[in-house]
Each structure stands twice: as C-alpha cells, then as structure tokens.
Amino acid sequence: MTLPFDLSLTAAAYMAVVLFGAAFVRGYSGFGFSALTVTGAALATNPLHFVGVVLMLEFLITFQQWNGVWRDVDWRRVAALMVGSSVGVPLGLWAITQIPPDAARAVIAVYVLGMCAVLMRGWVLTRPQTLPAHAVVGGVAGLANAVGMGGLPVATYFTAQALGSRVFRATLIAYFALLDGLTVPLMWWHGLITADTLIAMLAALPVVAGGVWLGGRHFLNTDPQDFRRFAIVLLAVLAMLGLVKAVM
Numbered sequence: 001m002t003l004p005f006d007l008s009l010t011a012a013a014y015m016a017v018v019l020f021g022a023a024f025v026r027g028y029s030g031f032g033f034s035a036l037t038v039t040g041a042a043l044a045t046n047p048l049h050f051v052g053v054v055l056m057l058e059f060l061i062t063f064q065q066w067n068g069v070w071r072d073v074d075w076r077r078v079a080a081l082m083v084g085s086s087v088g089v090p091l092g093l094w095a096i097t098q099i100p101p102d103a104a105r106a107v108i109a110v111y112v113l114g115m116c117a118v119l120m121r122g123w124v125l126t127r128p129q130t131l132p133a134h135a136v137v138g139g140v141a142g143l144a145n146a147v148g149m150g151g152l153p154v155a156t157y158f159t160a161q162a163l164g165s166r167v168f169r170a171t172l173i174a175y176f177a178l179l180d181g182l183t184v185p186l187m188w189w190h191g192l193i194t195a196d197t198l199i200a201m202l203a204a205l206p207v208v209a210g211g212v213w214l215g216g217r218h219f220l221n222t223d224p225q226d227f228r229r230f231a232i233v234l235l236a237v238l239a240m241l242g243l244v245k246a247v248m
Contacts (some may be wrong), residue, residue: 004196004203005049014044016207023208025231026061027215031155032231033208034058034148039112040236042242048218051148051199052184052193055239057208058151062173072170079133081138081154081175082182089096089183096146102246108147109243115152116236120229125160145183151176182204186220 003012018040026033034054041050096104137157140149154175158168187193222230 003201005045007045011044015041019207020211023211024215025211026230028218028227029085031228034110034237035152035235036238038108039147039238039242042105042108043238043245048096048104050188052197053204055111055180055184056201057204059177061212062177069170069173072166073174074167074171074225077134077171078175078178080134081141082178084135085142085179085182088139089145089186091148092143093186097190105242108247109239111144111149112198112239113236115156116232116239118156119232123156123160129161141179142174145179152178
C-alpha cells in the first residue's frame with residue numbers, strides 16, 4: 001500500500017504521534033497545533049507536505065468553535081488584519097515554493113525559535129494599537145501562514161494587549177477562519193494541496209479529534225499556563241532539531 005507523500009510506515013506512525021500530541025496540546029492549552037505539527041514533520045519529511053493538512057484540520061477545529069462567539073468578534077480588527085494578510089499570504093506562498101526542502105526546514109526553524117523567544121519573554125504593549133498596526137501584523141501572519149504558522153504572531157500580538165478574554169478568543173477564531181479560507185485555495189493553486197493532502201487529512205481526523213478531546217478533558221494535574229510554557233519549550237526543541245537537520 002502506498003501511503004500519502006510516499007511516507008514509510010515508520011514515518012507515518014511518527015506523524016500520527018506528532019498529530020495526536022499537537023492536538024492534545026491544542027485541546028489542553030488552546031495553542032500550538034499547527035506549529036507543533038509542521039515543526040515535528042520537518043524531522044521526518046518535507047514539512048511543506050503537511051502545511052495543507054494542518055490548515056484544513058485547523059479550519060475544521062475553528063469551524064466547530066464558531067457557534068456562539070460571533071457576537072464578541074472585533075470585526076474592525078479582523079478586517080485590518082485581513083488587509084495585511086491578503087498581501088502576505090500570496091508573497092509567502094510564492095517565496096516558500098522557490099526554495100528546496102532543507103531551506104524550508106531552516107526558515108521554519110528560525111521563525112519558530114524567534115516566536116518562542118517572544119512568547120517566553122511576555123511582550124506587553126502599553127499603548128492602544130491602530131488599524132495600520134493591525135494590518136502590519138496581518139501581513140506578517142499571512143507570510144507565516146505559507147508554512148501553516150500564521151497563528152503565532154497574531155496570538156502573541158493579542159496577548160500583549162489588554163483584550164477581554166471573550167473578545168480575544170472570538171476575534172482569533174474569526175480571523176483564523178478567514179485566514180485559512182484565503183490560504184487553502186492559494187495553496188491549491190501553487191500545487192501544495194493534492195490528493196495526498198486530502199487523504200492524509202481524512203486519515204488524521206480521528207487522531208486529531210481524539211487528541212483535542214483528551215486535552216480538553218484536562219487529564220493532567222498541571223495548570224494550563226504552565227503546560228503552555230512546556231509546549232513552547234517543546235516547540236523550541238523541535239525547531240532546534242529541525243535546524244540541525246537542515247544544516248547537516
């Protein structure tokens with residue numbers, strides 16, 4: 001039997017573990033599914049193979065969360081972010097399709113390490129941010145979404161501001177849905193979404209659903225914020241391993 005992306009049985013089993021672990025982290029702390037999956041994939045295969053898979057899975061997860069949150073969305077913020085993303089996503093996809101797999105591993109690793117450093121430092125913005133600032137962050141997120149990691153800069157940006165928890169969550173959900181809805185068709189246009197992508201996504205659905213459900217049940221006796229810090233450290237370790245693999 002031929003597996004998607006010509007994965008070996010060992011690589012496929014490894015990716016099932018990565019997907020389950022990333023989904024558990026998402027269910028427990030609400031953070032890191034795409035970043036952990038793509039960074040983990042870089043150790044076993046071309047990470048670009050799994051970008052389309054995680055974006056479609058993220059879209060399904062986000063769609064499930066949509067009910068009951070739309071009243072709390074800051075639509076002006078979402079619109080400004082999408083203005084920037086409409087420029088960033090095409091540029092990011094063009095750039096990532098011009099480089100070989102090892103260069104893609106290195107780009108992903110350096111980006112993830114930088115975002116982990118910002119997240120661990122606890123960046124804070126003391127002044128209200130303007131719509132042009134939102135658009136700039138949206139552009140950065142659009143560039144990053146070419147490798148499935150557009151959520152990290154926006155989540156970091158929102159965390160640094162005094163947003164109410166309901167507005168924070170609802171606005172992220174709305175923005176991610178629109179961002180992924182923009183990115184997936186453009187990925188298909190660039191040939192980054194194929195029949196193998198759809199097969200892998202369908203095969204991963206039960207694994208991811210199980211991981212999110214278990215994580216959401218809070219089986220660990222760890223505070224979610226402490227677990228989030230653990231997830232950031234894990235993400236940084238995976239990124240460093242990916243960088244070493246790219247260099248070697």
